[in-house]
Each structure stands twice: as structure tokens, then as C-alpha cells.
Amino acid sequence: MKHTTLGLGLGVALTIALPTMPALAKTIDIAIGHQSMCTDTYTAGIVVKEKKLLEKFLPKDGAYADVDYNITWSDYSSGGPITNQMLANKLNIGVMGDYPLIVNGAKFQETDSLRTLYVAGTGYNLKGSGNAVVVPVDSDIYSLDQLKGKSVSTPVGSAAWGMLLKAMQDTGITEDVSLKNQNPAVGAANIAAGKIDAHSDFCPWSEIMEFRGTGRKIYDGSEAGVPYLHGVVVRQDFAEEYPEIVVAFLKAVIEAGEWIEENPSEAVDLMEKWTGVEKEVLYIYFSNGGHLTLDPTIKDKWIEALKFDHTVLVKEKAIPPLDFGEWITEDYVKAAYSDLGMDYEADKAEIIDPETANAGLPVEIWHARDGILKYGTVPEFLKAVAEFQGTGAKLNATYVYDKSTGLKLFGKTAYFVQGEDGTYETFLRKPDAEAYAAEVNGHVIDLPTAVAAFIPSE
Amino acid sequence: MMTLALKARFQTVGTTVGSNFGRWLFLTVGITVGYYLLLMAALVVKFGSLPNYVTAYNWPASVWTIIRSTPSFSDVPPIVAEEYLLEFGYMNYDYGHGISEWALNILPYKVILMVILAGLLAANLLLLRQPNSCAAGTKLRAGAASGLGAGFVALTSATMSWVVCCATPTWIVGLSMLGLGTSTAFWIEPAGPWLSAAGYLLLALSALVLAGPSETRTAVSEKPAAGRKTLSRNGAHA
Numbered sequence: 001m002k003h004t005t006l007g008l009g010l011g012v013a014l015t016i017a018l019p020t021m022p023a024l025a026k027t028i029d030i031a032i033g034h035q036s037m038c039t040d041t042y043t044a045g046i047v048v049k050e051k052k053l054l055e056k057f058l059p060k061d062g063a064y065a066d067v068d069y070n071i072t073w074s075d076y077s078s079g080g081p082i083t084n085q086m087l088a089n090k091l092n093i094g095v096m097g098d099y100p101l102i103v104n105g106a107k108f109q110e111t112d113s114l115r116t117l118y119v120a121g122t123g124y125n126l127k128g129s130g131n132a133v134v135v136p137v138d139s140d141i142y143s144l145d146q147l148k149g150k151s152v153s154t155p156v157g158s159a160a161w162g163m164l165l166k167a168m169q170d171t172g173i174t175e176d177v178s179l180k181n182q183n184p185a186v187g188a189a190n191i192a193a194g195k196i197d198a199h200s201d202f203c204p205w206s207e208i209m210e211f212r213g214t215g216r217k218i219y220d221g222s223e224a225g226v227p228y229l230h231g232v233v234v235r236q237d238f239a240e241e242y243p244e245i246v247v248a249f250l251k252a253v254i255e256a257g258e259w260i261e262e263n264p265s266e267a268v269d270l271m272e273k274w275t276g277v278e279k280e281v282l283y284i285y286f287s288n289g290g291h292l293t294l295d296p297t298i299k300d301k302w303i304e305a306l307k308f309d310h311t312v313l314v315k316e317k318a319i320p321p322l323d324f325g326e327w328i329t330e331d332y333v334k335a336a337y338s339d340l341g342m343d344y345e346a347d348k349a350e351i352i353d354p355e356t357a358n359a360g361l362p363v364e365i366w367h368a369r370d371g372i373l374k375y376g377t378v379p380e381f382l383k384a385v386a387e388f389q390g391t392g393a394k395l396n397a398t399y400v401y402d403k404s405t406g407l408k409l410f411g412k413t414a415y416f417v418q419g420e421d422g423t424y425e426t427f428l429r430k431p432d433a434e435a436y437a438a439e440v441n442g443h444v445i446d447l448p449t450a451v452a453a454f455i456p457s458e
Numbered sequence: 459m460m461t462l463a464l465k466a467r468f469q470t471v472g473t474t475v476g477s478n479f480g481r482w483l484f485l486t487v488g489i490t491v492g493y494y495l496l497l498m499a500a501l502v503v504k505f506g507s508l509p510n511y512v513t514a515y516n517w518p519a520s521v522w523t524i525i526r527s528t529p530s531f532s533d534v535p536p537i538v539a540e541e542y543l544l545e546f547g548y549m550n551y552d553y554g555h556g557i558s559e560w561a562l563n564i565l566p567y568k569v570i571l572m573v574i575l576a577g578l579l580a581a582n583l584l585l586l587r588q589p590n591s592c593a594a595g596t597k598l599r600a601g602a603a604s605g606l607g608a609g610f611v612a613l614t615s616a617t618m619s620w621v622v623c624c625a626t627p628t629w630i631v632g633l634s635m636l637g638l639g640t641s642t643a644f645w646i647e648p649a650g651p652w653l654s655a656a657g658y659l660l661l662a663l664s665a666l667v668l669a670g671p672s673e674t675r676t677a678v679s680e681k682p683a684a685g686r687k688t689l690s691r692n693g694a695h696a
Binding site (some may be wrong): 183 | 523524526527528529530532533537540541550552553554555556557558559643
């Protein structure tokens with residue numbers, strides 16, 4: 001009797017107390033692998049991390065009402081280790097370039113039970129800019145065909161390697177070039193020391209070399225004509241268990257892109273602090289008219305490009321097959337667009353071609369004190385540079401556009417063509433500049449020579 | 459008869475290792491540690507810099523995570539095989555906040571493979587030193603095969619990573635460092651497991667050959683002297 005009463009009492013007490021007791025919170029681990037030395041990944045990596053955009057969009061009601069999130073970010077120097085960590089389920093989400101993305105999808109599909117999903121892009125360059133071939137600044141090599149019999153280094157397996165293979169095939173020099181495997185940092189150091197004839201690398205290494213005055217581009221990825229893109233992959237089991245979190249992540253990616261587009265100067269300033277990459281280099285990617293089009297949509301053209309990249313990898317590295325239909329899904333990014341009230345199909349349909357999009361954009365001077373200054377014409381720009389030099393003002397960088405491709409360039413690395421009529425055009429590659437000079441009876445000059453004509457006489 | 463002979467040879471290997479266990483253990487551990495020291499030395503010499511970072515990983519926790527989150531058990535071993543315990547490397551701080559340029563990765567799975575290699579090699583060395591083992595010519599051939607086998611396994615067990623090889627540890631990094639062309643190295647990469655298996659096979663066969671009867675002993679066993687016993691522990695067979 002005594003025990004029955006005690007039991008009843010406990011039962012009643014628990015019935016009353018349980019609903020009022022705080023529920024044990026569930027913790028969801030979200031582990032993301034990103035690359036702080038690869039500019040094209042920033043909108044799904046360093047920007048989302050540092051601005052805490054994922055935290056902003058994570059679901060906090062319904063099934064997620066009592067959830068605690070444990071978000072961890074891991075920084076890698078390439079996509080390969082991110083894939084390995086995803087296989088081990090130590091990363092749920094990875095952001096990487098096109099070639100490593102394909103290896104990721106194929107390696108997962110090679111397993112019996114694990115898969116990743118390619119859920120969104122981060123950014124792209126339609127023609128393939130971002131990858132480039134660079135020579136030492138004092139080299140007498142100005143075009144790819146001059147690399148016959150020379151040594152070229154590249155990080156094998158990267159997008160830059162894929163571009164280099166295609167470029168050499170297109171130029172017919174594949175058999176005549178000694179290809180070396182080299183990492184970006186050592187490749188850049190070898191270029192600075194003149195230890196290698198040329199080095200091919202991905203974003204932003206070529207521009208770092210140009211900005212530091214050690215290297216000069218002889219070939220831009222845009223000449224290969226294959227789009228260069230980056231994207232986000234998610235473990236399928238994670239995406240199926242927490243689809244709202246994947247959508248939240250993609251909303252963060254979209255907002256990161258919008259923030260950069262609206263505040264390029266502030267963005268590159270902060271990104272320099274976050275990544276250690278010089279802001280003047282980042283500006284060439286993230287400013288209006290820059291190399292990168294920030295766009296998370298998955299376009300048909302990207303799928304074609306990825307399929308092409310896969311054929312290169314199959315041939316060169318014997319990677320497993322990849323079922324693109326099973327791997328790529330637009331569901332999550334469409335849901336993110338819908339939640340943000342944005343039109344996915346409109347963005348998907350828009351493809352930015354720098355050649356037309358950048359036509360007529362003002363050339364720029366980055367004044368150390370006054371920030372970015374814009375000029376409608378090249379002569380106005382040259383005159384301003386001459387005046388600033390006259391006052392000893394510090395200029396962080398200058399930016400012009402390649403007439404052939406519309407790509408943004410550092411003024412100091414561009415070839416200027418002064419036409420017979422006194423007009424100026426700027427070019428990335430010397431052969432293009434020389435051809436144009438012949439066409440307009442002009443001559444090819446460098447920035448200091450062009451500026452010299454505008455220095456006020458005594 | 460053949461099975462009996464094989465069994466006797468296994469017994470000889472076992473007896474030789476058993477009677478020199480301390481020496482065998484010392485050799486096994488020494489060869490394993492020496493191998494990793496050699497890899498590190500190769501990296502330091504090749505790249506001209508000492509390692510400037512070390513990272514320890516919670517290997518048991520990683521393995522547990524993999525087992526829990528991989529539905530098909532057949533997928534588990536190859537993923538676990540890629541898990542690190544330790545990483546010694548060189549971080550280049552010239553660009554950005556640093557890039558791991560190269561590293562020596564200690565992967566428990568590969569360490570186990572190395573210990574097996576070292577154990578077999580140590581057994582072969584002990585067998586070679588046995589005064590009553592097989593004939594000199596056979597010893598020479600078996601010794602050479604041991605060396606070749608050890609070379610195959612050592613080459614394919616290298617766990618160095620180099621950012622140029624997509625920063626994941628692969629045995630072809632060693633070949634690339636030796637100057638082999640990139641495309642050729644990647645072409646050879648799938649042959650790694652086969653080379654490794656061939657290496658172990660050579661080592662095991664060498665051990666069995668070395669455990670064979672010596673010519674003297676064979677002669678003795680063909681014409682047993684009255685009142686003389688043959689002892690298994692000396693590598694002879696009754």
C-alpha cells in the first residue's frame with residue numbers, strides 16, 4: 001500500500017513536472033571545408049564565416065526550435081583534402097573549384113553507400129579567367145607558342161592544370177613542353193627568382209605575382225574558352241536529414257555575394273584581413289568589371305563545362321565515372337531563392353560576358369588616401385596618374401580593361417597602344433597589342449611611357 | 459610431401475624469429491621508425507626546409523565517426539585507411555595566412571603495413587644470418603628478392619603529401635619528388651596496390667626460401683648418420 005502510494009505520487013509529480021522541464025537540446029554539427037587562398041570560393045567560405053551569415057539564416061523554429069548549432073570551419077589549400085574529410089564525415093559541406101568538384105562527385109559515387117550533391121555555384125568567369133600562365137617579369141616570352149622546349153610548372157589536378165592541358169593542345173605544343181608539378185607558393189617563388197620558364201596557376205596567384213611585380217601573364221584562361229567555376233558540394237545524407245540547413249547555407253552564399261557587389265572596396269579590405277591576400281589583388285576579382293561573376297545558379301553551360309572537365313580527368317588521372325544527373329541538384333538553391341523572394345530562373349538565364357559587360361566601364365586608380373577614383377577615358381586616367389606622381393601621392397594600384405576580352409587588368413602590366421589619332425587602348429597580351437597597333441598605325445608602350453606624355457612641362 | 463616441406467619451412471621461420479625475438483623486435487621497430495625518418499629526411503632535403511608545424515589527430519574518434527556514418531561496411535576500410543594520426547609539415551607564410559606546402563602524414567593503416575614489411579624483412583635478415591640456412595647462391599637470390607620486395611612496399615607505402623599532388627598523401631609523391639613526369643606518375647598510381655602486394659609476396663617467398671634446408675643439411679638428411687638427430691630449430695627436417 002505504501003509503495004503504491006509512493007509510485008502514484010511520483011507519477012503525478014512527473015506528469016506535472018515533465019512539460020515544464022526544459023527539453024534536452026539537440027546539437028547539430030555543421031562542418032564546412034573552404035579555401036581562403038582561392039578567391040572564387042569566398043562567397044561560400046570566408047565571407048559567410050566571418051560575417052556569420054550562416055548563423056543568421058539557420059532555422060530556429062519548428063523541428064529546430066531546441067537545436068544548438070556547432071559550426072566549424074576548416075581551411076584547406078586545395079579541394080582534395082576537403083573531399084577526403086567529407087568521405088570521413090568530418091565535413092558536411094565543401095567548397096571548391098571545378099576539377100576538384102568533379103573528383104569529389106566521382107570519388108563519392110565510387111563508394112557503395114555515400115554520395116555528395118552539387119547544390120550551387122559560388123561564382124564564375126564565362127571564358128575561364130582566373131587561371132593563367134605567368135612568366136618571370138623580365139622574360140622574353142610573350143605567347144604560349146614560345147614555350148616550345150621550355151619547362152612549365154602547375155599544380156596538377158587543379159583547374160589551372162586542366163586549362164594548361166587544353167591550351168597546349170590548342171596551340172599544338174603539348175609534346176614540346178616539359179610539364180612540372182608544382183605548388184602555387186613555390187611556383188610563385190620560382191617565377192620571382194626566374195627558376196622556371198612559366199607557371200600556370202589558379203585564382204588569385206597570377207594576379208598576386210603581377211601585383212608584386214614578379215610575374216607577367218602570357219596566357220589568360222579566357223583564351224581556352226572553357227568557363228571557370230566553383231561550387232558547393234554537400235554530403236547527401238546530411239542534405240536529406242537537414243535540408244533546411246543546406247538552404248540556409250545557400251541563402252548565406254547569396255547574401256555574401258550581394259554584400260560584395262554592393263560594397264566592393266569594404267569587402268576587399270576586410271577579405272585582405274581575413275585571408276592575407278592583398279586587397280588590390282582581390283579588387284581585380286570582386287569589383288564591378290572584375291573577373292568573378294558572383295552567381296550561385298547552376299546553368300546548363302556549367303554542366304557542359306563540368307562534363308568536359310571530367311573527360312580531361314578521366315584521360316589524365318583515370319578518375320571514376322560520374323553520373324551528373326544524380327550528382328547535380330537545383331532544389332536547394334531554388335528553395336533559397338524562393339525564401340529570399342528572388343527569381344532563380346532570371347538569374348540562371350543571365351550569363352555575364354566580360355567582353356560586352358565591361359565595355360565602357362571607367363578605368364580606375366586606387367589612391368592610398370582617397371580610395372577608388374574612376375576615369376571615363378584612358379587619357380584622363382593617364383593624366384591623373386601623371387599628376388599624382390608629380391605630387392608624390394601613393395597609388396595602391398591602377399586598373400584598365402583588355403580591349404580583346406574585356407578583362408580587368410593592372411595598369412602596370414597592361415600594354416598600351418597609342419593610335420595615330422592619339423587615342424589609347426589597353427591590352428593583356430603583347431601579340432594582341434601589336435596586332436592592334438599595326439591596324440591603327442599606332443605603337444605599343446607601357447604604362448610609364450604612356451604616363452610620361454601627360455607629365456606637365458615646366 | 460610438399461605441404462609437409464612448406465610447414466617445416468614455416469616452422470623454421472617461426473623458430474628463428476622465436477629464438478631471436480628481441481633482435482627481431484628491435485629490427486622491426488627500427489626499420490619502421492627508420493623508414494619514416496628517411497621519408498622526413500627526403501622531404502627536408504628535397505624542399506630545403508625543416509618542418510615548422512605538427513598536428514595530432516584524434517584517430518580513434520575519426521574512425522568511430524566513419525563507422526557510424528558509413529552505411530555500407532565495405533566503404534569503411536578505404537576511408538579509414540586515409541585517416542591521419544600525425545602530420546609534420548612545412549607551412550609557407552609568404553602568401554595569405556599560410557599554405558601547407560608539404561607534409562609527412564602518419565596514417566595508422568600505413569604504419570601497420572610498414573610494421574608487417576619490417577617484420578618480414580627482419581625475419582629474412584635473421585634467416586640470412588643463420589649459419590645453417592640454405593646455400594650461398596640461394597641466399598643471394600633470396601636476399602635480392604627480399605630487397606626488391608621491401609623496395610616495392612616501401613615505395614608504395616610512402617605517405618607524404620605535397621600540395622601539387624592535390625595535397626592528399628599518395629605514394630606517387632615520392633616518384634614526383636624523384637623527378638618522374640607528372641603524367642607518368644599519375645599513370646602509374648593505380649598500380650600501387652599491385653606493387654605493394656607483389657612486394658609482400660616477394661618478402662614472404664624469400665623468407666620461405668631462406669628457411670629451406672642447407673645443402674649440407676640436405677645431404678645429411680639424405681644420408682643420416684647413425685645415432686645423429688636432426689633438429690627442427692636448426693632449420694633441418696626430420
